[in-house]
């Protein structure tokens with residue numbers, strides 16, 4: 263009985279996967295969306311959306327169009343998350359965050375259009391291009407991210423999905439994308455109780471700590487057969503360790519941005535060579 267049940271489950275999973283592959287086929291290059299956006303290429307396929315590079319024929323600019331995967335249309339929750347992402351982008355206005363141009367539906371598909379952020383995501387840079395970041399560079403990236411996180415928090419928005427695939431980087435700029443799971447403080451906590459908002463805030467801080475760890479590990483090559491905790495594997499300045507331990511909540515979690523910024527300044531200062539006098 264158990265075997266039949268398992269077999270049935272597996273068959274259902276395979277059918278669902280085939281269904282997804284068929285309905286989630288990306289739109290072909292050259293197709294015109296909303297009489298304005300010509301699809302040039304697919305630049306990303308996430309669990310949630312299909313992302314296209316398009317030419318905006320009206321503005322004569324390159325744009326990014328995100329389509330909710332058609333297989334996700336069957337879930338009210340996924341459609342709500344897509345709508346939520348649109349509202350979040352409409353609320354934000356920062357040169358390092360995509361600007362919402364418009365949203366539309368076509369042939370029962372949902373789309374929104376945003377500005378193109380020119381950079382490659384950190385996940386691809388680390389794993390495909392094998393880019394490595396030393397301690398100082400990693401701290402500098404954290405400082406750019408903190409500025410953005412501080413900005414979105416000031417708008418009552420908490421990203422809740424700060425991860426390396428959602429950070430784009432080029433030689434001089436860093437961008438934050440993918441607000442699909444972002445939360446508005448007013449929705450989560452209509453009474454603005456300090457506790458609810460603190461939880462959202464600290465989740466973003468924790469994720470920043472994990473990103474910092476990811477970056478720091480790019481210069482690490484294992485000499486031991488056995489994996490050890492990061493505190494033993496990485497040789498970092500004590501100021502960086504202090505900052506990390508509070509971000510990832512090994513020690514007392516941070517409760518506001520000013521505390522993090524002050525500790526980051528100390529960690530960056532510790533990277534400077536000692537002066538001779």
Ligand SMILES: Nc1ncnc2c1ncn2[C@@H]1O[C@H](COP(=O)(O)OP(=O)(O)OP(=O)(O)O)[C@@H](O)[C@H]1O
Pocket residue numbers: 305306307308309310311312313326360376377378379380381382383427428430439440441442
């Ligand atoms: N505005 C943008 N400018 C440039 N590239 C972008 C932009 N938005 C998305 N991308 C590219 O498309 C990829 C997927 O985008 P995004 O993370 O928003 O999709 P998703 O379906 O929500 O993915 P996930 O499954 O990770 O949640 C990104 O990693 C990035 O490379």
